[in-house]
Amino acid sequence: MLHLLRVDLKKLTGYRTFWVVCGLYFLTLAFVTASGMEFLKWLASKGAEFGTSININRIPLYHFPDVWQNLVFISGFFKLVLAIMVVISITNEYTYRTVRQNIIDGLSRWEFLQSKMLTNLLLSLMSVAMVFIIAMATGFIYSPVLRVEDVLADLEFFPAYFLEIFAFLSYALMLGVLVQRSGLTIILLMLSHMIEAIIKVNLPVAIEDAKMIFPMESISNLVAMPFARYAFQEIQDYVKISSVAIALVWTIIFNGIAYWRLKAADI
Amino acid sequence: MLGPNGSGKTTTLGMLMGVVNPSAGSFSWFGEAPSHLTRRRIGAVLEHPIFYPYLSGQKNLELNALIKGASAASIRKVLEIVELSARKDDKYKNYSLGMKQRLAIASALLNDPMILILDEPTNGLDPMGIAEIRELIKRIAADGKTIILASHLLDEVQKVCSHFAVLKRGKLMHYGPVDEVGKGEELVEVAAFHDDLLVRLQEFAGTASVKKEKSFFVVQMKDGFHSLELNRYLFDKGIVANHLATRKKSLESQFLEILSDTDATPAAR
Numbered sequence: 001m002l003h004l005l006r007v008d009l010k011k012l013t014g015y016r017t018f019w020v021v022c023g024l025y026f027l028t029l030a031f032v033t034a035s036g037m038e039f040l041k042w043l044a045s046k047g048a049e050f051g052t053s054i055n056i057n058r059i060p061l062y063h064f065p066d067v068w069q070n071l072v073f074i075s076g077f078f079k080l081v082l083a084i085m086v087v088i089s090i091t092n093e094y095t096y097r098t099v100r101q102n103i104i105d106g107l108s109r110w111e112f113l114q115s116k117m118l119t120n121l122l123l124s125l126m127s128v129a130m131v132f133i134i135a136m137a138t139g140f141i142y143s144p145v146l147r148v149e150d151v152l153a154d155l156e157f158f159p160a161y162f163l164e165i166f167a168f169l170s171y172a173l174m175l176g177v178l179v180q181r182s183g184l185t186i187i188l189l190m191l192s193h194m195i196e197a198i199i200k201v202n203l204p205v206a207i208e209d210a211k212m213i214f215p216m217e218s219i220s221n222l223v224a225m226p227f228a229r230y231a232f233q234e235i236q237d238y239v240k241i242s243s244v245a246i247a248l249v250w251t252i253i254f255n256g257i258a259y260w261r262l263k264a265a266d267i
Numbered sequence: 268m269l270g271p272n273g274s275g276k277t278t279t280l281g282m283l284m285g286v287v288n289p290s291a292g293s294f295s296w297f298g299e300a301p302s303h304l305t306r307r308r309i310g311a312v313l314e315h316p317i318f319y320p321y322l323s324g325q326k327n328l329e330l331n332a333l334i335k336g337a338s339a340a341s342i343r344k345v346l347e348i349v350e351l352s353a354r355k356d357d358k359y360k361n362y363s364l365g366m367k368q369r370l371a372i373a374s375a376l377l378n379d380p381m382i383l384i385l386d387e388p389t390n391g392l393d394p395m396g397i398a399e400i401r402e403l404i405k406r407i408a409a410d411g412k413t414i415i416l417a418s419h420l421l422d423e424v425q426k427v428c429s430h431f432a433v434l435k436r437g438k439l440m441h442y443g444p445v446d447e448v449g450k451g452e453e454l455v456e457v458a459a460f461h462d463d464l465l466v467r468l469q470e471f472a473g474t475a476s477v478k479k480e481k482s483f484f485v486v487q488m489k490d491g492f493h494s495l496e497l498n499r500y501l502f503d504k505g506i507v508a509n510h511l512a513t514r515k516k517s518l519e520s521q522f523l524e525i526l527s528d529t530d531a532t533p534a535a536r
Contacts, residue, residue: 014322101317106307
């Protein structure tokens with residue numbers, strides 16, 4: 001297993017684009033998640049211009065346990081950057097035909113896919129670790145009172161966040177294996193949400209509830225938008241087991257299709 | 268493995284190396300069912316060399332060594348064999364075609380394989396590059412490795428191979444040792460300053476047919492007759508040849524013969 005991860009990392013670590021994209025990803029992720037207070041201050045100053053005063057200290061953006069869901073939700077938007085990196089990594093193998101040489105040299109097709117999946121796993125875990133550290137740090141800085149039960153509450157968002165990233169990267173990997181051209185794959189990846197939305201809008205009323213089993217929807221449903229709670233609205237501040245189950249099934253389907261395609265193809 | 272372009276050489280090798288799914292039939296390597304593990308014991312370069320262009324030669328070999336489970340020491344060894352040690356840290360995309368070809372052979376030699384598969388290894392190279400690769404192939408063969416070479420360059424095959432097979436539209440047309448090419452009926456070139464030479468040649472008991480070619484006649488001998496008997500016959504008739512040469516049938520003529528025989532049933536294995 002570790003051997004296969006090393007194979008894929010060997011390809012990536014010598015690739016400058018990989019460092020640039022990953023660097024940008026982790027930097028923007030860190031910067032955006034850590035600068036929520038600055039955003040609130042900006043919001044308050046704008047509000048002041050229009051004569052509404054917002055007391056930013058009454059918005060517990062970084063207070064335990066709110067900070068967990070808030071940062072995990074925001075971080076979810078950046079997964080597209082990581083997914084584009086995954087697309088580049090897999091489509092390069094087709095452009096350079098190195099997937100063919102890898103097989104000739106003695107990887108099985110399953111091992112080849114595994115090496116890519118393991119990189120996805122690693123990138124997902126790194127994202128989780130990154131967001132966890134930032135949330136932990138900002139939580140300790142901004143929380144007015146520290147209570148152990150608040151710090152330990154709602155940690156379920158991290159496994160959910162992990163699944164969100166890994167499912168989406170699996171989707172990107174599958175698209176790459178199916179389409180094999182980087183430009184087209186990236187466009188499809190970016191339009192996926194929109195294409196899915198168009199289909200959902202046109203669903204017959206009778207099967208409207210089927211919306212939640214759509215792949216992009218199921219990935220977004222893992223972590224619900226938390227910010228409405230600061231406008232005194234009810235939010236979903238937990239992870240639904242049904243959402244996890246659906247996203248998990250999609251993850252298996254994505255990787256399964258990639259494997260099936262790779263196995264059936266002449267490369 | 269010989270055959271015209273599109274005869275299925277690369278496809279056949281692709282199936283043997285697991286990148287093309289066969290629609291029917293089976294094969295085995297080393298008496299075992301083929302798998303990715305048997306492939307690790309074979310070094311293969313199909314068509315042109317394939318590497319990650321942004322990685323150096325050294326890094327590419329490190330990657331392939333990782334895949335094959337070869338040691339780091341073997342990288343240094345194969346780089347020396349193909350004489351690329353000095354340029355190992357240059358990016359692959361900056362290599363010349365000859366260097367790419369050599370790096371591919373180096374990569375195939377990682378893990379000390381028992382079998383080396385090379386698919387048109389001299390394709391697109393200049394005469395120097397071709398000579399270098401041929402030398403390399405001979406040197407590797409001298410080490411006792413089996414080399415399977417696909418080519419449409421007959422000269423190359425005759426020079427470096429011991430056995431050959433001819434493919435046509437995916438069918439095996441012929442299989443045999445290269446040495447046997449040219450056995451069978453003999454062709455003798457004859458020239459002499461004599462007006463009746465053609466008639467005399469046709470009268471000879473051992474003549475199958477006579478053909479005029481440039482400044483001489485080419486006599487196809489019947490089985491069991493050789494240039495010696497022809498020479499003696501001519502001398503007895505008072506004709507002294509100023510040119511008498513036995514022509515070996517080249518692999519090229521045999522190859523064309525095999526291919527032109529369109530109705531021929533594929534050779535039995």
